[in-house]
Amino acid sequence: MKTQLALPVTKVQNSRIPETDFSNLVFGRTISDHMFVADYKDGEWTDLRIEPYGPLSINPANATLHYGQSIFEGMKAYRNEDGKILVFRADANWRRLNESAERMCMPELPEEVFMEGLTQLIDLDRDWVPTAKGASLYVRPYMFAMDDYIGVRPSDTYKFIILTCPVGNYYSKPVSVKVETTFTRATEGGTGAAKTAGNYAASLYPARQAQKAGYDQLLWTDGRSHSKIEESGTMNVMFKINGKLITAPTNTGTILKGITRDSVIQLAKDWNEPLEERFLTVGELESALIDGTLEEAFGTGTAATIAHVERINVNGKDYILPSKSADAFSHRVLAELDGIKYGQVADPHNWIISI
Numbered sequence: 001m002k003t004q005l006a007l008p009v010t011k012v013q014n015s016r017i018p019e020t021d022f023s024n025l026v027f028g029r030t031i032s033d034h035m036f037v038a039d040y041k042d043g044e045w046t047d048l049r050i051e052p053y054g055p056l057s058i059n060p061a062n063a064t065l066h067y068g069q070s071i072f073e074g075m076k077a078y079r080n081e082d083g084k085i086l087v088f089r090a091d092a093n094w095r096r097l098n099e100s101a102e103r104m105c106m107p108e109l110p111e112e113v114f115m116e117g118l119t120q121l122i123d124l125d126r127d128w129v130p131t132a133k134g135a136s137l138y139v140r141p142y143m144f145a146m147d148d149y150i151g152v153r154p155s156d157t158y159k160f161i162i163l164t165c166p167v168g169n170y171y172s173k174p175v176s177v178k179v180e181t182t183f184t185r186a187t188e189g190g191t192g193a194a195k196t197a198g199n200y201a202a203s204l205y206p207a208r209q210a211q212k213a214g215y216d217q218l219l220w221t222d223g224r225s226h227s228k229i230e231e232s233g234t235m236n237v238m239f240k241i242n243g244k245l246i247t248a249p250t251n252t253g254t255i256l257k258g259i260t261r262d263s264v265i266q267l268a269k270d271w272n273e274p275l276e277e278r279f280l281t282v283g284e285l286e287s288a289l290i291d292g293t294l295e296e297a298f299g300t301g302t303a304a305t306i307a308h309v310e311r312i313n314v315n316g317k318d319y320i321l322p323s324k325s326a327d328a329f330s331h332r333v334l335a336e337l338d339g340i341k342y343g344q345v346a347d348p349h350n351w352i353i354s355i
Contacts, residue, residue, distance in 0.1 A: 005048060005116040007036075009124065012052040022130050025168040027303065028138070032128040032164040036117035039146070040107050040158040048113060050121055053163060063145035063155045070197040071100040072142035074302040075259075077122050077164075077355070079129045080343035085122055085355040087139075088341050090115065092259045097141060099257075100194040105154035106143060114141065117162055123355050130166045136341075138167045138303070170234075170303040174310035175216040177232060177297075179282055180206055181315075185230070185254075187223035192254035207233050215313065217299070221282060222254065228279035230254060235301030236261035237309075240329055241288045243295070244274040260300040264333050266349060273329065282314060289319040297321060298330040306334040 012033045020030055031053050038048045064070050073093045078086045094114045101108060118139065122129075129137040141162045145155030183206035186192025191199060203218075210218050217233040230248050231237055236258040238247040245268055250257045268275050288294035289312060299307035308330055312319050324331060339345035340352065 004120070005112060007048055007050055007116065007120050009034075009050045009120075010052060011124075015127075017127055020166070022132065022135070022166060025130070025135065025166055027167045027170050028165060030165050032125040032137070032166065034121060034125055035164075036121040036162040038109075038113055038117065038160045040160070041156070043107075045107075045110065045113055045160070048117065050117075050124060056159075058146075059148040061148040061150055063147040063149055066150060067145070067152060068196070068198045068201075069104055069106060069145035069155055069158075070142065071097065071104055071106065071144075071195055072140060072197070073097050073195060075139045075141075076167075076302060076341070077129055077137040077139060078341045078343075079131055082343075084343065085126050085129050085137075086341060086343050086352045087118070087122065087355060089259050089263065089351045090118060090353055092262070093141065096195065096257060096259070097143070100196055101143065103191060103194040104196055106145075106158060109143065109160060113160075117160075119353070119355050121162055122164065125164060126355070128164060128166050130168075132168070135166065135168050137164050139164050167303075171216070171307050174308040175299070176214065176311035176313075177217045177219050177309055178210045178213065178215040178313040179229070179285070179315070180210070180218040180220055181226040181282070182206070184223035184226075185220040188253055190223075190254065192252075193250065193256060195256060203233055215311075219312070222279070227281050227283070229282065229285060230279070231256065231258075232299050235299035235304055235307060237297065237299050238264065239280055239285070239288070239294060240296040241280075241284075242293045244276060245329065246276045246278065246280050248279050249277045258300055260302055260305060260337070263337060263351065264300050264306075267333050267336055268329075270348075271332075285312070286314045286319075289314065289321075292322070294321065296324055296328055296330050305337060306330055 035053045038045050075093045098108050143160045146157040146159050147155035220230045222228045297309035340347050
């Protein structure tokens with residue numbers, strides 16, 4: 001039997017649960033009582049502990065504030081009908097965190113530290129996991145530089161934290177998106193495949209311009225020619241054209257290796273759905289919208305799970321997607337993923353850990 005790490009725990013004196021309105025959760029605004037913290041110094045992770053969620057003490061010369069060495073993950077925990085807490089694909093998040101760490105010159109986080117910190121934190125704050133249908137506990141592991149040094153080099157010290165927050169649906173309705181052909185999210189050789197803070201900072205301005213124009217998200221195109229669809233602002237994206245699913249590959253280093261994306265692909269293979277991992281060109285997308293062969297478009301991500309797209313703007317023109325039948329792939333795969341996450345259907349790929 002595997003021995004747990006002996007994590008010291010400092011509990012809050014007064015939980016904020018009684019003052020939390022679980023029927024009106026704004027995504028990311030309500031943070032649970034505790035957080036897991038670990039410090040990296042002298043080549044090893046030390047001082048692992050769980051403590052009350054609260055402010056950090058950071059020197060104004062902190063390297064992250066000046067040079068952006070910061071990475072993060074996003075995952076969710078769910079409460080099933082028996083009251084058990086189920087976490088979806090935590091091992092995949094741990095692996096991706098370390099892939100981001102390598103690209104950003106940050107230390108590898110041992111699996112034991114990640115998993116024990118995660119499970120013991122969620123177990124301590126299990127009362128924060130919502131019970132309402134569609135609600136969950138969002139989990140945010142992240143790592144950032146801690147050196148107090150004004151100079152461009154990798155930090156020697158780091159802090160790793162896991163915090164959690166109860167959330168409802170990220171999108172309450174189908175989304176409208178705009179194909180972006182001016183600004184660039186990522187280019188080959190850049191940091192597009194890493195889940196690093198700077199990627200999101202760079203996307204804020206063009207995303208805000210799109211939101212001012214009435215769109216929820218952008219469909220990013222490749223930085224070289226702006227002719228190929230890559231991903232959306234907070235999620236990977238998939239299209240169903242003439243009965244075939246099409247989604248961008250992740251081997252170019254410009255696209256985040258989405259865990260929900262990977263899960264959808266696996267289920268599509270299980271169901272023998274025609275699938276192509278290739279770039280869809282802007283021209284192909286526009287043609288499919290004009291001739292009606294685009295059957296579905298949807299985003300895949302931890303926050304949204306499956307975000308149905310109802311309107312796409314291409315080259316300045318809006319196209320409304322057709323209404324989807326009840327047995328549309330995006331509806332079926334959403335139901336299957338939710339069933340697995342809430343423990344209501346079989347988990348053939350061992351994606352769930354129970355707490």
